[in-house]
Amino acid sequence: MLTTELSEAEVSALRVNKERLAKDLHHSCQWGYGIRWGDGSTDTGMQRLALSEEDKSVRNWFIQTMKDLKCQITVDEMGNIFAVRPGKRTDVPATFIGSHLDTQPTGGRYDGILGVLSGVEALKRMDEMGLETEGGVGVVNWTNEEGARFPVSMISSGIWAECIPLSKAHGLKEVPTVASLPTAASAPETMKSALQKIDYLGSVPCSYKSTPMAAHFELHIEQGPHLVSAGQRVGVVTAVQAYRWYRLNVIGRDTHTGTTAFEHRADALYAFSRMMVRAREVAKSRGCLASVGIVEAKPGSVNTVPGTVSFSLDIRGPETELVAEVEKELRKDFDGIAAEEGAGIGKPCRVEWTLDFDSPAVKFHEDCIGCVQDSAYAVVADAPVADTKSLVRPIMSGAGHDSVFTSKRVPTSMIFVPCRDGLSHHPEEFCSADDCATGASVILQAVVRYDRKRFA
Amino acid sequence: MLTTELSEAEVSALRVNKERLAKDLHHSCQWGYGIRWGDGSTDTGMQRLALSEEDKSVRNWFIQTMKDLKCQITVDEMGNIFAVRPGKRTDVPATFIGSHLDTQPTGGRYDGILGVLSGVEALKRMDEMGLETEGGVGVVNWTNEEGARFPVSMISSGIWAECIPLSKAHGLKEVPTVASLPTAASAPETMKSALQKIDYLGSVPCSYKSTPMAAHFELHIEQGPHLVSAGQRVGVVTAVQAYRWYRLNVIGRDTHTGTTAFEHRADALYAFSRMMVRAREVAKSRGCLASVGIVEAKPGSVNTVPGTVSFSLDIRGPETELVAEVEKELRKDFDGIAAEEGAGIGKPCRVEWTLDFDSPAVKFHEDCIGCVQDSAYAVVADAPVADTKSLVRPIMSGAGHDSVFTSKRVPTSMIFVPCRDGLSHHPEEFCSADDCATGASVILQAVVRYDRKRFA
Numbered sequence: 001m002l003t004t005e006l007s008e009a010e011v012s013a014l015r016v017n018k019e020r021l022a023k024d025l026h027h028s029c030q031w032g033y034g035i036r037w038g039d040g041s042t043d044t045g046m047q048r049l050a051l052s053e054e055d056k057s058v059r060n061w062f063i064q065t066m067k068d069l070k071c072q073i074t075v076d077e078m079g080n081i082f083a084v085r086p087g088k089r090t091d092v093p094a095t096f097i098g099s100h101l102d103t104q105p106t107g108g109r110y111d112g113i114l115g116v117l118s119g120v121e122a123l124k125r126m127d128e129m130g131l132e133t134e135g136g137v138g139v140v141n142w143t144n145e146e147g148a149r150f151p152v153s154m155i156s157s158g159i160w161a162e163c164i165p166l167s168k169a170h171g172l173k174e175v176p177t178v179a180s181l182p183t184a185a186s187a188p189e190t191m192k193s194a195l196q197k198i199d200y201l202g203s204v205p206c207s208y209k210s211t212p213m214a215a216h217f218e219l220h221i222e223q224g225p226h227l228v229s230a231g232q233r234v235g236v237v238t239a240v241q242a243y244r245w246y247r248l249n250v251i252g253r254d255t256h257t258g259t260t261a262f263e264h265r266a267d268a269l270y271a272f273s274r275m276m277v278r279a280r281e282v283a284k285s286r287g288c289l290a291s292v293g294i295v296e297a298k299p300g301s302v303n304t305v306p307g308t309v310s311f312s313l314d315i316r317g318p319e320t321e322l323v324a325e326v327e328k329e330l331r332k333d334f335d336g337i338a339a340e341e342g343a344g345i346g347k348p349c350r351v352e353w354t355l356d357f358d359s360p361a362v363k364f365h366e367d368c369i370g371c372v373q374d375s376a377y378a379v380v381a382d383a384p385v386a387d388t389k390s391l392v393r394p395i396m397s398g399a400g401h402d403s404v405f406t407s408k409r410v411p412t413s414m415i416f417v418p419c420r421d422g423l424s425h426h427p428e429e430f431c432s433a434d435d436c437a438t439g440a441s442v443i444l445q446a447v448v449r450y451d452r453k454r455f456a
Numbered sequence: 457m458l459t460t461e462l463s464e465a466e467v468s469a470l471r472v473n474k475e476r477l478a479k480d481l482h483h484s485c486q487w488g489y490g491i492r493w494g495d496g497s498t499d500t501g502m503q504r505l506a507l508s509e510e511d512k513s514v515r516n517w518f519i520q521t522m523k524d525l526k527c528q529i530t531v532d533e534m535g536n537i538f539a540v541r542p543g544k545r546t547d548v549p550a551t552f553i554g555s556h557l558d559t560q561p562t563g564g565r566y567d568g569i570l571g572v573l574s575g576v577e578a579l580k581r582m583d584e585m586g587l588e589t590e591g592g593v594g595v596v597n598w599t600n601e602e603g604a605r606f607p608v609s610m611i612s613s614g615i616w617a618e619c620i621p622l623s624k625a626h627g628l629k630e631v632p633t634v635a636s637l638p639t640a641a642s643a644p645e646t647m648k649s650a651l652q653k654i655d656y657l658g659s660v661p662c663s664y665k666s667t668p669m670a671a672h673f674e675l676h677i678e679q680g681p682h683l684v685s686a687g688q689r690v691g692v693v694t695a696v697q698a699y700r701w702y703r704l705n706v707i708g709r710d711t712h713t714g715t716t717a718f719e720h721r722a723d724a725l726y727a728f729s730r731m732m733v734r735a736r737e738v739a740k741s742r743g744c745l746a747s748v749g750i751v752e753a754k755p756g757s758v759n760t761v762p763g764t765v766s767f768s769l770d771i772r773g774p775e776t777e778l779v780a781e782v783e784k785e786l787r788k789d790f791d792g793i794a795a796e797e798g799a800g801i802g803k804p805c806r807v808e809w810t811l812d813f814d815s816p817a818v819k820f821h822e823d824c825i826g827c828v829q830d831s832a833y834a835v836v837a838d839a840p841v842a843d844t845k846s847l848v849r850p851i852m853s854g855a856g857h858d859s860v861f862t863s864k865r866v867p868t869s870m871i872f873v874p875c876r877d878g879l880s881h882h883p884e885e886f887c888s889a890d891d892c893a894t895g896a897s898v899i900l901q902a903v904v905r906y907d908r909k910r911f912a
Contacts, residue, residue: 104710104755104757104759104760105755105756105757105760106710106754106755106760106763146757146759147757147758147759148755148757148758148759148760151758153758153759175756176641176756177755177756177757178754178755178756179755181641181642182641182642185632185637185638185641185642186637186638186641186642222715223712223714223715223716224712224715224716224717225717225720241714243714245758245759253879253882254560254562254881254882254883255879255880255881255882256679256680256854256855256880256881257745257747257749257770257772257881258679258697258699258745258770258772258853258854258855258856259678259679259680259853259854259855259878259880260679260680260745260854260878261680261681261745262736262739262740262745264681264878267747269732269748269749269751270732270733270736270748272729273728273729273730273732273733274729274733276725276726276729277726277729277730277733280718280726283718284718289713289714289716289717289718291713291723291759291761292725292726292753292762293713293725293753293756293757293758293759293760293761293762294753294756294757294758295725295751295753297748297749297750297751298562298634299560299561299562299604299633299634299635300561300631300632300633300634300749300750301560301561301602301603301604301633301749301750301881302603302604302607302609302701302749302750302768302770302812303560303602303603303604303609303701303747303749303770303855303856303881304560304561304562304604304749304881305747305749305881306748306749307562307882312758314713314714314758314759316713316714345877356758397714397715398712398714398715398716399712399714399715399759400714400759421801422715422716422720423709423711424711424712424715425710425711425712425713425757425759425760425761426709426710426711426763427710
């Protein structure tokens with residue numbers, strides 16, 4: 001059976017195996033399971049930092065699983081794993097389903113993992129149906145999407161898209177998190193050394209030129225409250241909000257907590273606190289978000305006023321320009337706050353900004369969005385409601401994903417499914433087996449529809 | 457020559473050797489010198505955490521120096537080192553000069569070090585003069601006064617005074633600072649293991665009963681701006697302000713920075729920031745101080761809203777009751793701040809307090825204060841000003857010192873000398889050789905006067 005020979009009704013009837021998808025997903029979570037939050041066997045979060053031993057184990061499992069499905073495996077010099085199920089034609093690039101197997105240090109079982117596992121399930125389903133595609137279909141696991149251990153998110157898809165230089169990634173050092181603290185605090189590993197350590201430093205160049213794709217589809221939990229609170233089942237992702245990541249240093253003066261009056265202090269941590277409060281005010285006023293995830297105060301002694309504080313700042317908004325406006329206003333305000341702290345002794349704090357990452361707002365590709373939307377309508381068509389199309393909505397992504405970078409080189413779009421309370425980056429992150437299967441069925445159909453569209 | 461046979465004029469003429477004191481002090485700073493701030497050979501700070509290898513080296517030097525002065529050495533089970541120069545009478549406890557040789561992770565060359573070195577110099581001066589005392593005179597180096605590595609300050613004098621149980625100290629784990637991070641982050645040492653490691657776990661019980669004292673005098677830099685800004689040379693310390701140290705935890709919820717609207721967050725770090733801003737407001741309104749020296753946000757990832765923050769809080773004030781009032785008000789206010797953050801999702805932050813240390817306000821002993829005051833007047837009497845007594849002032853200590861604990865068991869007082877800009881707990885902490893010598897001459901005379909008073 002060949003995709004281009006199916007009827008529209010046959011395409012719309014395609015579904016994944018819900019039980020097998022859930023079983024495989026939780027099987028893969030044995031490597032790096034995290035904090036327990038319930039009594040069930042799968043009621044834990046995940047702690048699987050990029051290029052950790054746990055990540056190595058799940059990568060090995062992924063490769064073996066894809067080999068069993070007769071896929072060809074490519075590992076590039078960022079450790080990205082591309083598994084391709086060949087199509088009828090071998091002269092064209094494959095259509096990919098992709099996401100990531102790494103997690104936050106206190107993450108859950110669905111962010112990224114569902115995306116890769118939906119690809120595994122889609123290929124298993126095709127295999128058992130004997131469904132042949134015109135072009136190949138691949139599944140890709142992108143390295144360090146989270147940016148938790150190595151502090152640039154989506155770095156490996158960024159290098160593949162040639163938007164980030166390889167040298168930056170290979171030299172990037174791990175940062176301390178609850179999971180990476182032991183090595184990060186004493187002898188931080190670089191991405192290159194970490195890749196070598198777990199045997200995933202491939203020889204193939206990391207580039208869309210060396211490992212081309214026809215398109216990239218990604219299934220992900222929404223990580224927000226819109227679908228779940230509206231009782232909807234599928235989000236057709238049309239765009240990704242803009243965001244920028246900064247590292248800031250506030251430099252004041254170490255001094256004694258017991259003997260230094262407030263007016264004699266240049267307390268970098270006090271200045272930071274005022275900055276964080278202000279950041280929320282400014283972001284809120286423009287419909288944006290501003291967040292601090294990392295803060296380090298030095299020297300770190302109960303009775304010394306911290307003279308140096310460094311912190312991360314993450315600003316996001318629906319438009320690239322809005323993020324730039326928030327940055328502009330905060331630069332002014334932070335300078336003002338710093339200048340006030342220590343002014344009494346003529347040694348005010350000062351603040352330094354470094355832009356670590358800049359991701360402008362992204363619009364996905366119409367062809368891919370169309371395939372996802374048609375598939376979503378088809379998959380929810382048997383739901384017991386009058387207007388089944390109301391279960392599907394167009395949606396913007398608040399988070400960055402590897403699809404942001406693939407979209408710069410190949411047609412791309414994404415599918416969202418609801419998660420409980422809109423919660424993610426948390427051990428209790430949860431997506432029901434039904435919702436996982438709905439999303440995976442949509443991506444299976446989307447890939448088939450895209451293949452038919454390409455070779456119509 | 458015996459102290460009790462000296463004339464008042466002979467006592468008033470006693471002076472230390474300024475050059476030798478400066479030389480010894482900087483010699484001792486070769487172990488654990490810290491951040492360089494100037495071109496001079498001694499223009500560095502200190503980084504000599506308690507029970508580090510550098511601390512071991514300076515302890516070994518101290519013991520050898522005191523042995524050369526024919527002192528008897530006792531090391532107790534907290535590693536406190538007592539060096540006693542015997543007096544004429546051997547049936548009475550010695551009068552002690554004491555302070556500490558450990559420093560902050562980014563500390564200076566005078567805090568604590570000047571106190572111990574002034575004792576060394578006082579004994580050298582007595583030795584070369586052939587001056588005999590009625591009771592013995594000792595110098596004590598107290599372990600971990602700073603509380604920087606092991607987070608209870610003055611812990612070893614506290615145990616000596618039987619105000620803190622030995623088990624608490626022996627089990628106390630080091631905390632991460634810029635200097636202790638490597639071990640503290642992976643396998644934190646306890647005080648007991650650290651004492652063993654550097655061979656300073658003595659067998660003598662740490663108690664004022666086993667190692668009695670007649671009195672305790674301590675010379676210290678002011679660590680504040682009063683003396684230096686008034687052009688005064690000696691502070692006669694009459695009291696020490698009250699303070700309390702707490703560790704607080706704010707518990708919110710880890711969640712994604714990109715997809716979680718502010719009203720859906722229980723951001724523990726944002727709550728912390730508001731708390732720190734509020735703490736200064738409340739403390740200021742009551743003439744107290746509130747400071748945060750340590751903050752840790754978990755999980756520590758750029759794109760995860762921190763669900764847990766722990767921080768230290770140091771509240772100080774001139775009266776014990778005032779500190780209690782600030783605490784009471786902050787407990788209420790912090791609960792309010794926590795309750796607001798996360799209220800929108802019915803999962804507000806909460807805050808937990810642990811009192812680590814409580815040091816009520818202390819009044820020093822009249823006899824000791826009198827000896828210090830008489831000595832201070834005598835030492836500054838040759839200054840080229842009309843009213844030399846105006847160079848001396850009574851003063852309250854803002855910082856805690858080992859003298860707080862010794863005062864609970866034996867007559868105690870302290871001497872302050874000015875330091876540049878009132879700065880301490882900072883590499884640029886500085887006290888001129890003249891001021892160091894003035895303070896050391898005062899403590900030399902004070903000990904002699906106290907000896908004469910005891911045996912008059």
